[in-house]
Amino acid sequence: MEAAIDIDSKTLRRGWTTGTCAAAATKAACLALMTGEFPALVEVTLPGGQRPGFALAIEEVGEGFAKAGIIKDAGDDPDVTHGALIISTVRCGAAKSGITFRAGPGVGTVTRPGLPLPPGEPSINPVPRQMIAQAITEVAGEGADFEVEISVPDGEKIAEKTLNGRLGIVGGISILGTTGIVIPYSCSAWIHSIWRGIDVARAAGLDHISGATGNTSEKAAQAYHGLSDVALIDMGDFVGGMLKYIRSHPVPKVTVAGGVAKMTKLAQGMLDVHSKRGLADLEALAKVAEDAGADADLVARIIAANTVAQAFEMAGARGLKLGDRIAALAWKTAAKSLGDPKIALEILVFDRHGQLAGRTEFTPSDHSGSLAAES
Known part of the structure; x- marks a missing residue:
């Protein structure tokens, strides 16, 4: 199968999910x-029908068990589990028990409702479970009874770099993957973690959630x-990805929080506020400042500013509340993605020190644009 993909004129290697590695090891x-x-060499069938092959990193047979391990290769994706050893220990199960799953050391256990698996289950997601079951069927036939324990040395330490703790997954990483393939820089894992965070908050009965673009704005909100x-x-740059999921999985009150640069980009209509999508338009920001009462000198200085943060500092020094204007415009962009009067939306804009620079009130997020930029 094709091992590389062209992204932004660069040839990047695909990789394999933890679910694929667990299935092959099993x-x-x-x-x-x-x-x-x-x-x-062990081959497994991916959900799309591809059959990659893997070499084993560890092999062990003992009394009543066999163990195999595969080093995860995430290709050219900056995946925190790249290089992790995914181990499967297989034992015979009780008659008619089917395939049962266990979380070994370094694999998390679900403790909160709202995830694809109920509390108490090992965090081996549904598609990896299906892949593991198919892998076993290819070897042992239909109706086989086995216990499968997946473990990841140092998995608990790796999990500290993920959102598992916030989602209520304790003890290690999750075994993930929907296609079996890691597409470099696809951001799909982050988007899915946003969705799962919303699911957990809803299952906990919360009526207010806050999505932030970074650590400073998250703590401030x-x-x-x-x-x-x-x-x-932790929505990061994916404002649209979070809001569109909330539209179909409603929460009564939603706060979108971010720094001045990211919120300026949202105000200018960008729902993905990553720097690679483009920089904020300083001329457009200067026009907002002019509409708010900035004189010609300040308008020129904003256009010539090195950064949005510098532009905000200059406006603040002149007593101009640019943050409130940007918050109002950002609200209008975000509200279009929600489009539900039953969901009240708030925007919080923070400076680099976590100080509030602008905000809107909670306002029903219908398509009417009822929150005016002049507010």
């Missing part, structure tokens, strides 16, 4: 448990409203 361990021998960690959604 297939090898199951074969060894049945025959006493490990394959030189949390302090501003006194929110619990469960209410915090």
Whole structure:
């Protein structure tokens, strides 16, 4: 199968999800448990029908079990689990028990409702479970009874770099993947973590969640409203990705919080506020300042500013409340993605020190644009 993909005129290697590695390790361990021998190369079937092959990093057969491990290769994606050893230990299960899953060391356990798996289950997601079951069927046939334990050395430490703790997944990483393939810089894992965070907050009965573009704005918004960690959604640059999911999975009150540069981009109509999507338009920002009463000198200085943050500092020094104007315009962009009068939307704009630079009131987010930029 194709091992690379062209992104922004660069050839980047695809990689494999933890779910694919777990399925391949399970297939090898199951074969060894049945025959006493490990394959030189183990192939698994991905949801899309592809059949990649993997070499084994560890092999062990003992009394009543077989164990195999595969090093995860995430390709050219900056994945925190790149290089992790994914181990599957397979044992015979009780008659008619089917395939049961266990969380070994370094694999998390679900503790909160709202995720694809109920509390108490090992955090091995549904598609990886299906892939593992198919891998076993390819070796042992239909209706086989096995216990599968997935473990990841250092998985608990790796999980500190993920959102698992906030989602209520304790003890390690999750075994993930929907296609089995890691597409470099696709951001799909982040988008899915946003969705799961919203699911957990809804399942906890929360009526207010806050999505922030970064750590500073997240902490500032949390302090501003006194929110619990469960209410915090690490949306990063994916404002649209969060809001569109909330539109179909409603929460009564939504705060969108961010720094002056990211919120200026949102105010200018960008729902993905990553720097690679483009910089904020300083001329457009200067026009907003002019409409708010900035004189010609300040308008010229904003156009010539090095950064949005510098432009805000110059406006603030002149007593111009540019943040409130940007918040109002950002609200109009965000409200179009929600389009539901039952969802009240608020925008909070913070400076680099976490100080409030602008805000809107909570306002029903219908399509009428009822919150005017002049407010």
